[in-house]
Amino acid sequence: MRLATVVTFLTGCALILSAGTGGCGPGRGYGKRRPPRKLTPLAYKQFSPNVAEKTLGASGRYEGKITRNSERFKELTPNYNPDIIFKDEENTGADRMMTQRCKDKLNSLAISVMNLWPGVRLRVTEGWDEDGHHSEESLHYEGRAVDITTSDRDRNKYAMLARLAVEAGFDWVYYESKAHIHCSVKSENSVAAKTGGCFPATSWVTLEDGGQRLMSDLRPGDRVLASSNHERGDGGDSDLIYSPVLAFLHRDPATRKHFYTIGTESGTRLSLTASHLLFASRGPCNATWVAAHMWTVFASDVQPGMCVVVTSGQAGGSVGVEHPARLSRVVDVQAREGEGLFAPLTEHGTLVVDGVLTSCYAVVEDHSLAHWAFGPLRTLLRWTGTDRHHQDSSGALHWYSRALHWVGTRLLDSAQFHPWAGQI
Numbered sequence: 001m002r003l004a005t006v007v008t009f010l011t012g013c014a015l016i017l018s019a020g021t022g023g024c025g026p027g028r029g030y031g032k033r034r035p036p037r038k039l040t041p042l043a044y045k046q047f048s049p050n051v052a053e054k055t056l057g058a059s060g061r062y063e064g065k066i067t068r069n070s071e072r073f074k075e076l077t078p079n080y081n082p083d084i085i086f087k088d089e090e091n092t093g094a095d096r097m098m099t100q101r102c103k104d105k106l107n108s109l110a111i112s113v114m115n116l117w118p119g120v121r122l123r124v125t126e127g128w129d130e131d132g133h134h135s136e137e138s139l140h141y142e143g144r145a146v147d148i149t150t151s152d153r154d155r156n157k158y159a160m161l162a163r164l165a166v167e168a169g170f171d172w173v174y175y176e177s178k179a180h181i182h183c184s185v186k187s188e189n190s191v192a193a194k195t196g197g198c199f200p201a202t203s204w205v206t207l208e209d210g211g212q213r214l215m216s217d218l219r220p221g222d223r224v225l226a227s228s229n230h231e232r233g234d235g236g237d238s239d240l241i242y243s244p245v246l247a248f249l250h251r252d253p254a255t256r257k258h259f260y261t262i263g264t265e266s267g268t269r270l271s272l273t274a275s276h277l278l279f280a281s282r283g284p285c286n287a288t289w290v291a292a293h294m295w296t297v298f299a300s301d302v303q304p305g306m307c308v309v310v311t312s313g314q315a316g317g318s319v320g321v322e323h324p325a326r327l328s329r330v331v332d333v334q335a336r337e338g339e340g341l342f343a344p345l346t347e348h349g350t351l352v353v354d355g356v357l358t359s360c361y362a363v364v365e366d367h368s369l370a371h372w373a374f375g376p377l378r379t380l381l382r383w384t385g386t387d388r389h390h391q392d393s394s395g396a397l398h399w400y401s402r403a404l405h406w407v408g409t410r411l412l413d414s415a416q417f418h419p420w421a422g423q424i
Contacts, residue, residue, distance in 0.1 A: 001155070005166055012197045017089075019245060021349065023268060024228070027050055028158065031128040032377070038123060039160065039163050039164070039167065039250060040163060041159035041160045041162065041163050041167070042159055042162035042163055042173065042175045042397070043159070043175065044046070044159070044175050045111040045120070045176075046162075046173060046175050046176070047172065047173065047174040048162075048166045048172070048173050048413070049172070049303050050303075050304070052136070052171045053174070053184060054139070054349070057171045057304075057333055058172040058184075058301055059139060059144065059145075059171040059184040059185055059186050059187075060186045061143060061187075061289060061412075062137040062138075062141075062142070063140065063187055064141075065126070065141040065142070066130075066141060066142050066143060067130060068130065068157075070130070071378040075099060075143070075421060076097040076098060076099060076102055076128060076143045076302045077097070077099070077100055078093065078096045078097055079096045079097075079098060079103045079106060079107070080096065080384070081106070081107050081110060082122065083111070083114060083121055083122065084106065084107075084110050084122045084244050085121055085122070085123040085124070085125045085151050086123075086127070087123065087124060087125045087226065088361045090131065090409055092122060092238070092266070094127060094128050094129070094130050094131075095125075095126060095127035095204055096147075096333045097127060097128040097129065097143050098127055098143040098144070098146065099142070099143050099185065099187075100129060100145065100146070101144075101185045101186065102143060103185075104169075105165075105168050105169045105170050105183070105185055106122070106124070106146060106168075106183075107149075107167040107383065108169060109122055109164055109165055109168035109170075109183075110122040112164045112167065112168055113161070113164060116164065116355060117152075117157065118251040119257075120150050120151055120152050120157075121150070121151040122148060122149045122150065122151070123148060123149045123153075124146050124147070124148055125147045125148065125149060125180055126140060126145075126146065126147035126180075127140070127143070127145075127146050127147075127193075128140060128141075128142075128143040135372060139184045142187070143232070144184050144185050144187060144240070145182065145183065145185075145246055146182075146183050147176075147180040147181065147182050147183075147224065148180060148183060149161070149179070149180050149181070151218050154207060155178055155179070155419075158178075158180070158181055158244065158333070159175065161181055161183045162174075162175045165181060165183045170183040170184065170185055170395055171184060171185045171186045172185075173248070175178075181266075181344070189237060197354055198249075198250060198255075198272055198273055198276045198342060198343035198362060199215050199271065199272055199273075199276075199324075199341075199342050200215065200259055200271050200339060200341075200342070201214065201215055201216035201217075201253060201338070201339050201340030201342065202214060202335075202338065202339075202340075203215040203269075203270075203271060203272075203353050203354050204353070205222075205224040205227075205343070205344075205351060206224060206225035206311075206351065206352055207219060207223065207224060207242075207355055208223040208224075208242040212287065215340070215342040215344075215353070216340055216342065218245060218342070218344055220245050220246060220247055220248070221244060221245065221331070222244070222245050223242040223244050223245075223365075224242065224243075224245060224346060224351050224352070225240060225242060225243075225244065225311065225353060226242070226243035226346050226348045226350045226351045226357075227240055227241065227309075227325065227348065227350045227353065227357055228241045228243070228348050228350075232354070239374070240311065240325060241347040241348065242345040243345045243347045243351065244347050244348070245345070245346055246327065246345050246346065246347060246377075246378055246382070247344075247377070247381055247383040248342065248343060248344055248345070249344075249345050249347045250341055250342070250343035250344040251341070251342055251343070251361070252271040252338070252340065252341040252400065253339075253340045253342075254339070255340065255341055256329060256336065256337055256338070256339050257273065257337070257341060258273075258335055258336070258337055258338075259271040259273055259336055259337065259338045260272060260273070260274060260299040260300060260302070260333060260334075260335060260339070261336050262278075262299070262302055262308070262330055262332075262333050262356070263330070263331050263334070264308060264328040264330055264331060264356070265285075265328050265331055266310050266328040266355075267331045268328065268354055268355060268356050269354060269356070270308075270339030270354040270356040270358070271336070271354065272299045272353070272358065273299065273341075274300035274364040274405070275298055275299070275300070275362045275363045276299050276357040276358070276361075277296040277297065277298060277358065277359035277361055277362055277365070277367055278279050278296065278299065278302070278357070278359060279294045279295070279296055279306060279308065279309050279357050279359070279367075280294065280295060280296075280297045280298075280302060280307060280308050280330075280356070281294050281295065281306065281307045281327070282304045282305070282306060282307070284307075285327045285329040294309065296359055296366070296367040298362075298363065298365060301331065302330060302333055302334060303330065303331055304329075304330050304333065305329065305330065306330045307327040307328065307329055308326065308327070308328060308330060308356055308357070309325045309326070309327060309328075309356065309357035310326060310327070310355050310356050310357070311325055311326075311352055311355055311356075311357070319341060325357060328360060337399055343360070343362070343418075344360065344390070345360050345377075345389040346360055347375065347376070347378060347382075349361065349367070349370070349371040349374070360370075361374075385391055389402075
């Protein structure tokens with residue numbers, strides 16, 4: 001084995017031990033770290049995100065009541081966190097029962113409460129409801145919702161408590177009454193939650209000659225429209241370049257999955273799975289795109305009103321480097337079923353898909369970390385060219401992605417992963 005190959009292998013091992021990615025790879029931060037933000041309390045009767053609780057952009061649809069005798073009862077887990085007070089007025093332990101996702105977010109929130117208000121603990125007044133005390137199709141019946149206060153019951157704290165719940169990762173938070181905050185999470189069993197991969201077969205990319213190619217026809221070695229801006233790291237304007245496809249981190253032409261389809265004012269419609277990353281900002285969308293103002297977000301976190309990076313031109317037309325990237329406002333987010341899972345890895349870690357700039361990575365919300373962690377694989381592929389002549393159509397993840405994901409789930413805090421990472 002050549003010395004250089006040995007060095008690359010050892011470098012890869014070092015990266016695996018210090019960083020984790022998975023699925024199509026990971027995701028947050030396009031070049032620079034997010035600066036600290038001042039937390040803004042929620043207003044009375046405000047909810048976040050600003051959509052109905054049981055819609056795709058929030059906690060999703062109701063899936064049916066869970067009882068102690070139902071098969072789905074095994075989906076619930078008790079929460080015995082000593083840093084949380086459970087009111088449990090029924091004296092049955094029901095308020096402690098919840099889905100794992102709800103438990104994880106609640107435990108994270110408990111830490112935030114103690115950090116902000118020393119000596120104060122999080123208090124749960126309502127959790128899983130087995131007695132029918134809530135409205136029809138309440139997520140309390142599925143262990144996906146909790147009503148919370150602080151242990152001192154100081155109502156002056158509740159507005160900030162709601163904000164802390166948003167920051168802890170609850171999928172929907174509602175300052176419902178003067179007496180409590182209502183929080184809920186997505187179902188861990190929803191079909192959309194179990195999607196892996198990245199882009200459907202019908203997505204298209206732009207080649208160096210200006211033409212388009214379907215994702216299903218893309219091959220290692222093809223040069224596709226991408227961006228090199230994050231590598232420069234100086235916050236300058238976009239540099240669109242053509243970057244070679246080195247490998248597929250996931251390639252499964254036959255499977256059918258659910259995708260998020262993001263529509264913009266410019267007419268572009270990007271489809272990708274929940275845990276995949278793309279670059280977004282909160283506006284204004286008429287500003288010039290500057291990398292320092294963009295963040296990578298999970299597709300499942302994209303909301304109408306956000307801005308994404310698009311290129312001029314549509315499928316079937318000519319798009320080239322002479323067409324600069326610009327911002328376009330997201331106008332709708334929908335769920336649809338599609339065929340095929342494709343996750344191309346480019347030299348620069350980015351690519352333009354369906355006219356929208358995306359990351360090559362997923363699952364962990366740190367694009368810069370992901371690109372760094374995949375460095376040894378990119379170096380190895382440049383030297384060996386192995387994946388330029390071989391495509392895995394078995395549906396399995398690339399071995400490097402699998403290794404990073406395995407180690408990352410053991411070394412990184414679960415809050416850094418997409419909530420459905422364990423199902424990908």
